[in-house]
Amino acid sequence: MSASAQLGWGQAGAAAVGDEGERRWKMRFEELVAFHQAHRHCIVPKAHGVLGRWVARQRELYRQGKLALVRVDALESLGFSWSSNDTAWMHKYAQLKTLAETSGSSVMRSTDGDLGSWVAKQRQLRRRGMLSESRRAMLDEIGFVWEFAEMEWDQKLAQLRAWVKQTGHTRVPFSQGELGRWVNTQRQMYRRGKLAHERYHILSEMGFDWNPKCFNSRQRLHGTSTTSSQTDSEIRDSLAASTAEAKKSFPSIEEAAETLCEFSDSLSKMDLTTRCSLVSHREYQS
Incomplete structure (x- = not known):
């Protein structure tokens, strides 16, 4: 049985609105039923043609209190919404x-x-x-x-893994489009203390370069680079040695730049707990 057949159209209702008007209304209603079956809603845009204009007219009549109750019930049986x-x-x-x-x-x-x-x-x-x-x-x-942000981060991480597999490093140029901008954003968030610990560790485990400028400086000075496989103990020893060496004599510009880069690079490789412990120890000594 069709939706309109279940509504109990009677002779009294037909006489009230006129046979021709009733026929046209039922025809449009059947079109709306088909639309609802196809789209699971009754939001027919006005640009949809005759049916769209008819739907808009039903809402207008309803707001004016001029829509027959039997028609209101018919439309609401399809989940028709009157609210704007x-x-x-x-x-x-x-x-x-x-x-x-x-x-x-x-x-x-x-x-x-x-x-x-x-x-x-x-x-x-x-x-x-x-x-x-x-x-x-x-x-x-x-x-x-x-969770669009999580999905997007995971997608960019997958792209970075592919980049590392192809190039052997994580230094994606800013000019590399979205991936380059994303990598730069991770560094900025890390420096501001806003990068989630979980994300920090994921990136660090794949050798993420938190200080690309220091890498470029070392390349220019020595043509070599350091690895990210050092332990925290080795990093602390390296920090102490580089600091003591810097105190022996007034360094040249190149030496000062190298020492600063080593310090910054080593500090960035430390896990967050060790880094905080080191900072607290130095503050206590001072």
Whole structure:
């Protein structure tokens, strides 16, 4: 039995609105039923043609209190939304669903226009516990990515691993596009103390160069580089030796630059606990 057949269209209702008007309304309603079956919602854009304009007209009549109750019930049986907020949400959802179906992914950045901003808003609402379960379920159905930042970081890490496999180092030039900018961002966050410990260790384990400028300086002075396989004990010994050597005589510019780079490079390779311990020890001695 069709949706309209279940609604109990009677002679009294038909007489009230007129046979021809009733026929046209039922025809459009059946079109909406088909649309709902295909898209799982009733947000038909006005650009959709006759059906889009008809849907907009039903909302207008409802707001004016002029839509027959039997028609209100018929539309609500399809989950028809009268709220402008619900309508706007469903419209964006429909856009994202179409994107997911055509491109195979619903992933969007917050900078990707109005739809990207809407996507970012849904993530924010979910984190605050303000997104309804029904909306969350609908987004889950189209593969919505809730932790976009985590996913993007993992993707960039995979790209860096591929770079290391090809080049043997992690010094990705800033001019290398997104990967170069991402690598630079990790260094900046590390220097500011904002890089998560877990991410710091992941990058350090693959030999991440936290001080590329020092590497370039050593290359220019000696044509060689150090490895990242030193233990914390060896690093502390190296720091002490380089500091004592620097105190023996007033260094040249090249020697001063070398000592500073060795100190900075060694310090960056230390795990965070050892580094804090070393700093506290020096402060105590002073």
